[in-house]
Amino acid sequence: MTIYKGKAADEKKLTQKSDRPSVVQTADIVFVPLTQPEFDKTEESFHSPAIKVLRSHAQISERRFMRICAVLAVLTILAFATCLGYFARHKLISNKPFIGTLHVRFHDYHRTADEPYLPESRINGGFFEQVEVDWKTNQYEKINVPPFIEVRSATVVHDFVQMWTAIVDRDDSHCFVTPLNRSITFPPETFMEYIKDQQKIGIKYGTTSFSVQRHVHKVITPPQESLLEYGVHIASACHFYDTYLLVKADKPVAMSKRFACQFSGKTYSLGGTGYPILVLVALEGCM
Numbered sequence: 001m002t003i004y005k006g007k008a009a010d011e012k013k014l015t016q017k018s019d020r021p022s023v024v025q026t027a028d029i030v031f032v033p034l035t036q037p038e039f040d041k042t043e044e045s046f047h048s049p050a051i052k053v054l055r056s057h058a059q060i061s062e063r064r065f066m067r068i069c070a071v072l073a074v075l076t077i078l079a080f081a082t083c084l085g086y087f088a089r090h091k092l093i094s095n096k097p098f099i100g101t102l103h104v105r106f107h108d109y110h111r112t113a114d115e116p117y118l119p120e121s122r123i124n125g126g127f128f129e130q131v132e133v134d135w136k137t138n139q140y141e142k143i144n145v146p147p148f149i150e151v152r153s154a155t156v157v158h159d160f161v162q163m164w165t166a167i168v169d170r171d172d173s174h175c176f177v178t179p180l181n182r183s184i185t186f187p188p189e190t191f192m193e194y195i196k197d198q199q200k201i202g203i204k205y206g207t208t209s210f211s212v213q214r215h216v217h218k219v220i221t222p223p224q225e226s227l228l229e230y231g232v233h234i235a236s237a238c239h240f241y242d243t244y245l246l247v248k249a250d251k252p253v254a255m256s257k258r259f260a261c262q263f264s265g266k267t268y269s270l271g272g273t274g275y276p277i278l279v280l281v282a283l284e285g286c287m
Contacts, residue, residue: 097134098192104129104272108149108212124209125149129271135192140233141185143271151269151280155237158185158273162231166238167246167268167281174263175238177230178217178246178281186274194274210278216249219263219286249284261286 105126125148132142141158145151155168158180165185167176186194223242227235230243244263263283270279 095136097132097136098195099132100130100195101128102131102195102198102272103127104210104278105208106210106212106272106278123149131191131195131271133188133192133195135188138188140231141188141191141273142233142237143273145269145271148269150267152266154268156269156271157234157237159231159233160187162229162234164230164234165270166230166234166243167270168237168241169266169268170241173241175241175243176217176219176246176268176281176283177224177234177238177243181279184273184275184277184279185270191274208276210272210276212278212280214267214280214282216282216284217246218249219261219283220245220247221286246281246283247287 103126105124108123108125127146127148129146130144134140139159139161141156141160143156143158145154145156147153152169153171155170157166157168159165160180163180163182165178165180167178169175221244223244227238227243230238261283264285266283268281268283270281272278
């Protein structure tokens with residue numbers, strides 16, 4: 001299409017005026033293509049079908065390679081996180097202490113010190129105790145002993161790191177500590193093997209009958225000021241109670257005190273911990 005533009009003024013009239021410069025305008029011819037795109041003065045609205053961006057084969061391959069690498073990196077991170085979570089969960093579960101119930105059968109004889117053991121004086125009994133065994137790190141055992149015969153209910157904590165035993169009487173809010181007796185207490189790993197053997201055999205046939213032994217102790221007063229030397233497990237169990245040290249009655253202690261002891265006559269059990277001996281701790285007097 002051709003567009004003609006007319007003259008702006010008459011050439012003759014302009015040439016006749018001497019005070020104005022002569023301006024000669026000729027017709028301008030502008031060729032406008034019919035397929036010219038519109039232009040809205042903005043870069044986004046200008047679309048030219050004549051301009052094409054051609055990507056080389058190398059650029060396309062590089063972008064595909066980068067996408068594949070990104071996908072592989074994400075999959076690797078997910079796989080690593082999954083494996084890490086699995087092993088962390090497995091370790092946490094495997095490091096948890098064993099918590100269960102153990103059936104303890106015992107036999108005792110009602111007699112005085114001068115009387116012999118007679119079959120007709122034997123008393124058979126049994127109870128269920130709840131146990132918590134740290135069999136992975138071998139640090140502690142916790143046994144909840146119910147009341148039976150003259151024994152009071154208590155929680156027994158054996159600390160195998162500091163080598164102490166605590167008897168926690170929650171009914172009277174007292175704690176008693178005594179050195180750990182390894183000759184009558186299985187370590188956690190051995191105790192756990194004993195529990196597994198008893199579980200395989202069963203309650204009816206498997207449990208061993210424990211022989212009752214009474215050990216007389218005296219209570220040292222006043223209560224202990226610090227529990228740190230007895231280990232974290234005993235300190236945690238006895239934190240809110242007055243804690244007293246126990247000694248055997250035949251062991252001399254300096255600066256003894258003679259007065260009526262509030263703990264006299266109380267008996268506790270250390271629980272069945274594998275050995276065929278059920279130790280009863282009888283408190284007789286204070287020192």
